[in-house]
Amino acid sequence: MNKAFDFNPYEALKSILEATSLHIGKDFIKSAADEIKKLYKADLVFITKAVNFNPTTKVEVLYATNKNIPKEFELVGTPCELVFQNKIVEIHENVNKDFYKERNSGFESFYGVPINNDGNECIGHISIFSKEKRKLAKELEDIALIYSRKIEREIFRLELEIENDKIREELEKLTITDPLTNTYNRRHFINSCSDLFQQVKRCSIKATLAYIDIDDFKNINDKFGHDGGDKVLTEFSNILKDQTRNGIDKIYRIGGEEFCILSINATLDSTYLHLNRLMNTSNTYFENSQYGKITLSVGLVEFTKELENFNDLVNIADKKMYQAKKNGKNTIVK
Known part of the structure; x- marks a missing residue:
């Protein structure tokens, strides 16, 4: 043995x-x-x-x-x-x-x-x-x-x-996450936008930026209080997440009732159609909730190599969002 x-x-x-x-x-x-x-x-x-x-x-x-x-x-x-x-x-x-x-x-x-x-x-x-x-x-x-x-x-x-x-990992997540909506925060948006702009400048990838504002959000806070306003922001961010296209869209809350979506390898037209579906989903959801009808104004731009820097892109998207408000709200300007 x-x-x-x-x-x-x-x-x-x-x-x-x-x-x-x-x-x-x-x-x-x-x-x-x-x-x-x-x-x-x-x-x-x-x-x-x-x-x-x-x-x-x-x-x-x-x-x-x-x-x-x-x-x-x-x-x-x-x-x-x-x-x-x-x-x-x-x-x-x-x-x-x-x-x-x-x-x-x-x-x-x-x-x-x-x-x-x-x-x-x-x-x-x-x-x-x-x-x-x-x-x-x-x-x-x-x-x-x-x-x-x-x-x-x-x-x-x-x-x-x-x-x-x-x-x-938790600490890193905290530094890039909005605590209320659990979407990415403004700091991470700036970094992501800058990085994506450089990628567009270097190669032929396409990208778009959607600048979203919830219309008349002050009225929501006045009627339902800040807790109600926070609830609307949370529920709206959940709609954004549910509608996110895998591997294409990233969602950011950049302040108050303003959100941005960065879409990679997406054309202006495809993102426009996607945003229309998102707006319809959001309208239907809130019409059937205690908050009643809630609409969105959206400015949509495409990343281009001709711009000097990503701040120019953000400013253009912001101006288009305000143009959507002037056009009667509940609309997309591209």
Whole structure:
């Protein structure tokens, strides 16, 4: 049954530590699994973290030396389940007979090492499978435990990185998002408009800018109060989002009751038709609400290379919006 391991365990440990000393996080976990596979002369090594606790029934695979291992799996029916009793598990033979999920794997032996946190709770494990019937040298247990502790620290580092990334994304979102309507804000509009203008100047993409104002919005605030006005803005922004063309339109609230839509790779005529549909949808929605008829005045312009800068474009769209108001409101001027 025993397969000979002709190695000096301390030299082996030194070799693995040197091989992984330059890595952290995901790279460390990958390097550790690859080196453990070599050291233990294994056919498969993977490292996991628990998905749920008390009891742990499912794990996420952080890295596996075999790409066919799923990213997550249920523990029941595998020898891995035993490790989450927080103990080292060594099975010398018949893994593919005694565990129904391993019946087609060809694995005979298994060595599993828990990964514990500072509270001695099992938060993951190292799995080492072999197609040989064998019993491992006792010194290998010490090496596995050392790696278990190092992997725990890297799992903690990864979780901190993920949490920091989430915080960073939230902060970035806050800097570009209008808090009331959850559309993009004026700051992001200026940056987006500038970037898009430069793209139009450099190449042949088409783009349009729609400058939208809700007509007589002061009357809404006077009649329904600022809470009612905020509700209208929120509901109108939801209509804009519902009508957004995927990969074409981006919506911005640039102040008060004014919104802008930047449309990429869209012609003036196609955007005009789209805005007509949007206005009809908005009119119908509000006519059937407590707020009654609410209309829009829209100025529509196309990005052109002839303009000096994007501010000229915005000013033209703004003037066209005011022309729409002079023309009786509830209309588009292009």
